[in-house]
Amino acid sequence: MNNPEIKKKKNLLFETGRKLALTGTTFGFPTLAYARYVEPNWLDVSHQTVPVDALEGIGQGIKGFKAAFFSDLHLPDKGPASDTLWLAVERALLERPDLALLGGDMFDHGKYNPVMADMVRVLTGAGIPVWGVLGNHDYFGRRGEYLRIMKNLEEVGLKWLVNRAEPFEYRGAQIWLAGIDDFVKGEPDVAETARQIPPGVRPLILLSHNPATIKTLPPDFAHVMLCGHTHGGQINPALPPLNRKLNWVKFRPGSHHYSEFVLGWYTYNGIRLYVGRGLGMSGLKMRFNARPELVMLKFE
Ligand SMILES: [Fe+2]
Numbered sequence: 001m002n003n004p005e006i007k008k009k010k011n012l013l014f015e016t017g018r019k020l021a022l023t024g025t026t027f028g029f030p031t032l033a034y035a036r037y038v039e040p041n042w043l044d045v046s047h048q049t050v051p052v053d054a055l056e057g058i059g060q061g062i063k064g065f066k067a068a069f070f071s072d073l074h075l076p077d078k079g080p081a082s083d084t085l086w087l088a089v090e091r092a093l094l095e096r097p098d099l100a101l102l103g104g105d106m107f108d109h110g111k112y113n114p115v116m117a118d119m120v121r122v123l124t125g126a127g128i129p130v131w132g133v134l135g136n137h138d139y140f141g142r143r144g145e146y147l148r149i150m151k152n153l154e155e156v157g158l159k160w161l162v163n164r165a166e167p168f169e170y171r172g173a174q175i176w177l178a179g180i181d182d183f184v185k186g187e188p189d190v191a192e193t194a195r196q197i198p199p200g201v202r203p204l205i206l207l208s209h210n211p212a213t214i215k216t217l218p219p220d221f222a223h224v225m226l227c228g229h230t231h232g233g234q235i236n237p238a239l240p241p242l243n244r245k246l247n248w249v250k251f252r253p254g255s256h257h258y259s260e261f262v263l264g265w266y267t268y269n270g271i272r273l274y275v276g277r278g279l280g281m282s283g284l285k286m287r288f289n290a291r292p293e294l295v296m297l298k299f300e
Contacts, residue, residue: 071228072278104135
């Protein structure tokens with residue numbers, strides 16, 4: 001036991017443990033505080049562009065068309081929305097988009113909170129039409145609550161794209177918008193959505209909450225698809241570009257959160273997919289290396 005070699009090894013082990021504990025205390029608490037109090041309030045207005053020339057069958061007339069994409073607001077059951085959400089609305093207004101799109105998970109537990117209607121009213125009041133789809137969390141409420149959500153928001157001007165396709169006029173050009181219901185909790189009906197689109201027309205923008213939906217679509221179904229759901233990992237240990245690879249959303253096959261499309265741009269089956277990080281949080285109310293994101297999509 002008194003062997004000096006063993007004693008040396010024990011001391012080394014103790015010293016390493018002490019250093020690790022010290023490092024954890026020094027960096028652990030600030031990191032937790034940052035993830036809890038700083039990053040969730042650190043809005044990223046992310047400007048994304050799509051070259052019109054690369055879109056087959058789309059006229060030059062849509063150059064300049066701009067959409068604001070909000071997803072994963074995760075509003076509480078009652079009470080006000082976070083400052084980040086209101087800041088996103090304010091920043092969207094400043095960008096003067098031609099329309100606003102909601103990518104689902106507006107309500108954290110699927111319980112209608114009238115603050116969502118206030119946000120829609122602010123946008124429509126500024127002359128910005130609002131369209132949306134539901135996310136899995138919007139279905140978490142008591143039986144039929146999602147119908148109340150749909151009715152209440154429709155009353156303040158939100159137009160639903162839940163298995164729907166509709167044209168939108170932009171400077172004399174006709175743009176088709178479409179949406180598919182949530183992949184996990186909804187009743188996604190691609191065929192019904194496709195039935196509403198005239199033959200030969202490819203929607204410019206397709207909305208669906210969960211990026212996994214893209215695998216259920218026929219090739220070239222839409223030009224651009226916008227999704228949320230993954231929160232960019234929400235708590236994501238890896239720095240770019242590895243944050244698209246090393247995060248828990250990507251490593252949980254079998255979970256309904258699992259997605260090989262975690263954040264940013266992808267091309268799949270001829271569809272340009274953008275997965276936004278969303279604005280709110282689910283589960284642990286923290287964000288790390290996945291700042292809340294308001295997506296400003298511009299065709300140019
Ligand atoms: Fe979400």
